[in-house]
Amino acid sequence: MATTTHSTSTEVHENNLETYSLVWLESAMNEANEYIEAQKRLRKLINHLKIFDDVEQCESYMRSVPKDDRIILIISDQLGQDIEGISTKVNALVDQILLDQTTRFRNKVDEILPINIFNSGTQAEKSTTGLNGQFMFSQLLIDRLLRMKPKVTDKNELTDRCKKFYKNNSSELAIIQEFEKDYVSDRALWWYTRESFLYRLLNKALRTQDIDLLFLFRFFMCDIQKQLQKLQCSTFLRVYRGQVISKDELDTLKTSTGQFISMNSFLSTSLDRRLALSFLSSSTISGDLQRILFEIDLDPTLAGIKPFADITSSSFFTNEQEVLIMLGSIFRLVNIDCQNGVWIAHMAICSDNDNSLKPIYDYMKNEYDENDSGSSDFSFGILLFKMGQYDKAEKYCNRLLSELPRDHPDLAPCYHNLGMVANHKGKYDTSLEWFAKALEMYNKTRQPDDPVVATTYNSIGEVHFRKGNRTNALESFKKALSIRKKRFGEEHLQVAMCYHNMGNVYQEEKKFQEAFECHQKSLMIRQKYLPTDHPDIGASVHCIASIYLCLNYPDLALQYYNRALEIYQKSLPSQHQDIAMSHYNLGLLYAGKEDFQQALTHFQKASTIFHVTLPSTHPFIGIVNQDIQRVSNKLK
Structure with a gap:
């Protein structure tokens, strides 16, 4: 489907790879040369153009666009006559839009900056939005992308993808062809600063974490970093x-x-304060938007900082005093105040080693390194899974499967990761099929007591547990435990995982003493070898809380649930299933205490995450919806 579409009937909202889109509403299709030429001119800077002749369909489409995307709405003919401030001359209107877009590109004040904040205060001092976990996983994602070895085919695959998106856009296709022919690594900054598909697509992909595109952009991001x-x-x-x-x-x-x-994102800044302020003051704001000037101190003598440079000599625009700061750089917010209607935020670049998340960040980064064979990018799929990005992890692993030879050693771990994804999406039979394929391959290439075989048995047990097959689950966990204790001894993190899972089975069987002992063993091992706020410690604490609740010790349960939630919010992204389960169980606890308002709050938080991370048919969604209805009725 071409990007320019006439929408006279309901259409599926296709993916716009850019931030801006044009929506043109007219009472009847106008094929006049003036209109066709205007649309061609506009698409030189904004590729995604949708044309409607039905007001309701137009409104429906605009409501479907992601909230951080931008729409420029053009209303022509009789539909626009009663709207104040609209230019009635098509060419004048197009000239103004093109001028505005060029200005936006040059001054970047309207560009969306994806900001993550790490709060180093105590839980009582910080909001419960999971910002710390999001901060850490964003850093892990960037680190992994930049360390993955680009493939020689990435550039061709990227340009092929772009050609499809910019189909029928002759001006952008010409730039893509130029890029194919002329691009060399030491001209990455020149290409990045040029007003073209590269800048627009990369920045949106970074903001939305579009894994497919970021995977293809690795070579370009690495080249920018080297420059x-x-x-x-x-x-x-x-x-x-x-x-x-x-x-x-x-x-x-x-x-x-x-x-x-x-x-x-890569952060474009200026050495000229007056210029930055003039760009800001000339920007149009409405609604709840606010103007802010970031003043950033950059000290190159600090150890452990990402690079920054005056790129004037390498930029497409050689007359600007532009300093580009590397993607993923960390700053400390020194102060923020308002001066003459503009907020001034003073920040200073700081070492990646400064924040108190470093111990857990380094530990988790090393976990992915250990899973990386050195010749593949398999650990990237594990990272996506750990982030709770199950659809993206599944898509990435399927991509690897299509690229790997049939006898490649990474096929088995890829099958395993797909099995874990299917398990967390509630597709239990599919999950068992993937694990069976992994186990079959391991049985051909590994010894029966190899730790990876134990890992597969453990995962099979987790699926049986979720299906309610407790006998099969316990059998699988015990197989994994036997292999791991034989290989590693009693005090090992993989042994702790087996105890953790066995404890869950015993709890379901209402054998609370056995469950408590297993989770205590697991917690003791994890506390000995893991950073304090590692999510695995949170998992052990969460399970002990559940046992206390079953044994009718609600105060102890509340204490442990809150501690688990605190750990998860420091170490996991804000929309992770483990955070949702913590909220859900807190909802159950408060409902039992007949504090229905608190119960409703936690159930609703759980529901919000489940609706984002799970298929609509997943049983968790139906269960939490029933609980919301139940406590809502109590509040009436």
Whole structure:
């Protein structure tokens, strides 16, 4: 389907790889040359064009667009006559839109900055939004992407994807062909700063974590990093970036003084404060939008910082004093205040080693390194799974399966990862099929007591447990435990995992003493070898809380559930299933205490995450919806 579409009937909302889209509403299809030429001109800067002749369909489409995307709406003919401020001359309107878009590209104040905040305060001092976990996993994702070895086919695959998206857009296709023919790694900055598909697609892919596109952009991001390292500034700089942000984002920043901030994009800044302020003051704001100027101190003598450089000599625009800061850089927010109607946020770049998440970050990064064979990118799929991004993990692993030879050693772990994804999506039979394929391959290539065989038995047990087959689950867990104790001894993290899972089975069988002993063993091992806020410790604490609740010790259960939630919010993304389960169980606890308002709050938080991370048919969604209805009725 071409990107330009006439929508006279309901259509599926196709994926727009750019942030901006054009929506053109007219009472009747106008094929006049003036209109066709106007649309061609507009698509030079905004590729995604949708044309409607039905108001309801137009409104429905706009409501379906992701909230962080931008729409430029054009209403023509009689439909626009009663709307104030609309230009009635098509060419004048197009000229103004093109000028506005060019200005937006040059000053970047309207560009969406994906900001993550790490709050180093205590749980009582921080909001319960999971910002810390999001901060850490964003850093892990960037690290893994930049360390994955690009394939020689990535560039061709990227341009093929772009050609399909920009079909019928002759101006952008010409740039893509130029890129195919002329691109070399030491011109990455020149290409990035040019107003073209590369800048638009990469920045949106980083903001939305579009794994497919980011995977293909690895070579380009690595080339930018190498150029920045080569051009790294050697003296202290203060740089400026004007930005328009929402009131909610501003409120978050205002309560984050002294905290760490990372931005999941390459950050374009200026050495000229007056220029940055002039760009900001000329920007149009409406609704709850606020103007903010970031003043950023850059000290190149600090150890463990990502590169930044004055890229004037390498930029497409050689007359600008632009300093580009590497993707994933970490800053400390020094202070924020308002001056003459503009918020000023003073930040300073800081070492990746400064924040208190470093111990758990390093530990989890090393976990993925251990899973990486050195010749593959399999551990990237594990990271996506750990982030709770099950659809993306599944898509990535299927991609690897299509690329790997039939006898490749990474096929078995790929099958295993797909089995874990299917299990968490509630597709239990599919999960067992994937694990059977993994086990079959391991049996041909590994010894029967190999730890990876134990890992597969453990995962098979988890599926049987979720299906309610407790006997089969316990049998699988005991097989895994036997192999692991023989290989590693009693005190090992993989042994702790077996005890953890066996404890869950015993709890379901109402053998609470055996369950408690298993979870205590698991927790003791994990506390000995893991960082304090590792999510596996949170899992053990959560399970002990559940046993206390079953034994009618609600106060102890509440204490342990809150501790588990605190750990998860420090170490997991905000929309992770483990956070949802913590909220759900807290909801059950408060419902039992007849504190129905608190119960409803936690059930609703759980429901929000489940609806984002699980298929609509997953049983968890129906269960939590019933609980919401139950406690809502109690509040009437």
